[in-house]
Amino acid sequence: QVQLVESGGGLVQAGGSLRLSCAASGTIFSIADMGWYRQAPGKQRELVAKITSGGSTNYADSVKGRFTISRDNAKNTVYLQMNSLKPEDTAVYYCNMASVTYRINYWGKGTLVTVSS
Helix, strand or coil: CCCEEEECCEEEECCCCEEEEEEECCCCHHHCEEEEEEECCCCCCEEEEEECCCCCEEECCCCCCCEEEEEECCCCEEEEEECCCCHHHCEEEEEEEEECCCCEEEECCCEEEEEEC
16 A cells, blocks of 8 residues: 655745655656645645656646646655645645556645635
């Protein structure tokens, strides 16, 4: 069983920055796709950014140019650098590990990001 533990959330003013981290247990991190999702109050969970096992990335249009996803396979950790934060970025951010090939789909418990105006 894989455990994903997010950290780095908090309260920040609009225009500020935060870096989220997600540490994964186990030995399959390097073969899995990793993603960051978020869920704002009253809204559905949505994809923020994703990085494949090969390092390809994709982003939601709303965060392109502001957020950067990266991974460190030696540390079993995925990061989300968030710059120029906006109040609409306020949400619980969840880390996801997935692989269609290996039939895995794990979620972390989430970390709250609050952006004040």
